[in-house]
Amino acid sequence: MNKRRADRHDWDVVVARFWAKVDRSAGSSECWPYMGQRDRDGYGIVSLFDHKMRAPRFAWIVTNGPLPDATLIVLHRCDNPPCCNPDHLSLGNHADNMRDMAAKGRGANQHGRHRHKYMSL
Numbered sequence: 001m002n003k004r005r006a007d008r009h010d011w012d013v014v015v016a017r018f019w020a021k022v023d024r025s026a027g028s029s030e031c032w033p034y035m036g037q038r039d040r041d042g043y044g045i046v047s048l049f050d051h052k053m054r055a056p057r058f059a060w061i062v063t064n065g066p067l068p069d070a071t072l073i074v075l076h077r078c079d080n081p082p083c084c085n086p087d088h089l090s091l092g093n094h095a096d097n098m099r100d101m102a103a104k105g106r107g108a109n110q111h112g113r114h115r116h117k118y119m120s121l
């Protein structure tokens with residue numbers, strides 16, 4: 001990335017603000033729920049300069065760098081929408097996501113049991 005120094009500083013501020021809203025107190029192997037704004041599906045929403053991004057996607061980018069392919073999406077191995085632990089995130093495409101949802105029985109039941117972990121926090 002060829003960013004000017006001022007932009008880089010702004011980016012650092014955004015990243016620091018982001019992690020300040022992520023509850024990492026459970027430990028490095030546990031889920032890290034995003035404590036800021038969330039959308040209807042429970043995903044954290046990060047405000048970036050002039051647009052918004054889902055928090056897990058932002059966490060992945062902050063940790064690993066820009067997505068290699070814009071069509072890729074960030075998937076949760078833990079199936080916990082607000083989770084931002086990079087260890088629980090992996091890249092896939094929409095087909096992967098649909099397979100994943102079918103395998104977990106999601107989609108048919110939007111308020112399924114997979115939310116219990118997040119709800120108990």
Ligand SMILES: [Zn+2]
Pocket residue numbers: 030031032078079080083084085088
């Ligand atoms: Zn997780």
